Each structure stands twice: as C-alpha cells, then as structure tokens.
Amino acid sequence: MIPLLHVHHIAIICADYAASKRFYTQVLGLEVIREVYRVERQSYKLDLALRGQYVIELFSFPEPPPRLTQPEATGLRHLAFAVADLDATVAWLDQYQVTSEPIRTDEFTGRRFTFIQDPDGLPVEFYEA
Structure with a gap:
C-alpha cells in the first residue's frame, strides 16, 4: 500500500477566471497563496488555501469545454x-x-x-x- 499522507490539492478549471476568483476568495474566503499568468498557455493559475492549508488549484484556459452533466459526469463529483x-x-x-x-x-x-x-x-x- 502507498503511505498516503493527505489530499494535497484539488484542481479546478474555470470558464470565467475573474468570477471564479471572486467566488473562491470573497464568497468562500479562501486565501491566495500565489497567482501566476502562464503566457505560453494563455492561462492563470491561482493557488488557494483554507486556514493556511493549500487546497485548491484554480486554472483558466481559453475556451475549456463545458461540463456535460450535473453532478454525475465522469470526474470530480x-x-x-x-x-x-x-x-x-x-x-x-x-x-x-x-x-x-x-x-x-x-x-x-x-x-x-x-x-x-x-x-x-x-x-x-x-x-x-
């Protein structure tokens, strides 16, 4: 068995970066660890923490495909x-x-x-x- 320690983070791809950043930081109150713009991918990466623990990696990409169904789609439920x-x-x-x-x-x-x-x-x- 692999000796897992804990969940390191959850990655989320958003369609509207500004709206998602506002939601996760202002509405839910997660703290920004770092925010970078990756020019080669035309993508922001925002690392967020809850009480100092890194929990969410928020990504933006140009035109990501929409989620197909709610919440029973393959992937994160x-x-x-x-x-x-x-x-x-x-x-x-x-x-x-x-x-x-x-x-x-x-x-x-x-x-x-x-x-x-x-x-x-x-x-x-x-x-x-």
Whole structure:
C-alpha cells in the first residue's frame, strides 16, 4: 500500500477566471497563496488555501469545454467543505446572491448539508460538522 499522507490539492478549471476568483476568495474566503499568468498557455493559475492549508488549484484556459452533466459526469463529483453552522453559512451565501438547495439531512450520520454551484456550475457542498 502507498503511505498516503493527505489530499494535497484539488484542481479546478474555470470558464470565467475573474468570477471564479471572486467566488473562491470573497464568497468562500479562501486565501491566495500565489497567482501566476502562464503566457505560453494563455492561462492563470491561482493557488488557494483554507486556514493556511493549500487546497485548491484554480486554472483558466481559453475556451475549456463545458461540463456535460450535473453532478454525475465522469470526474470530480463535488467539492465539500465542513462548516460549524449551516444556517449561518446559508445566510452568508445569501448576501452574495448565491442560491443554495434546500437543506437536507444525511440519513447515515444525521448531519445537515446543502449544495450550491460555483460560477461554472461545479457542485459545492457545505456539510455541518
């Protein structure tokens, strides 16, 4: 068995870099580690952290193909964040006009959760810890 330590990062390709950067930094509050423009690829790469831990690599590329289906497409199904207070999280998202699905309860854990979509339609889950 490979002695894995932890998930290093999640890579996301976005269609509108400015909108996605705003969403992940201002709405979700992730911290910018570094931002570079790669001229040869006509692409931005934005490294983001949550409480000092590198978690997301956000890429822009010229004309990336759209996601085919939601959320059952091959590939990343969704990104999930643990939150202490789901009601406060939904209220925060409402301030940014980010619509969340109705809150549901996990039938196995009894924990509450909801989903939103990032600017490219990627499902983002908030799971009450």
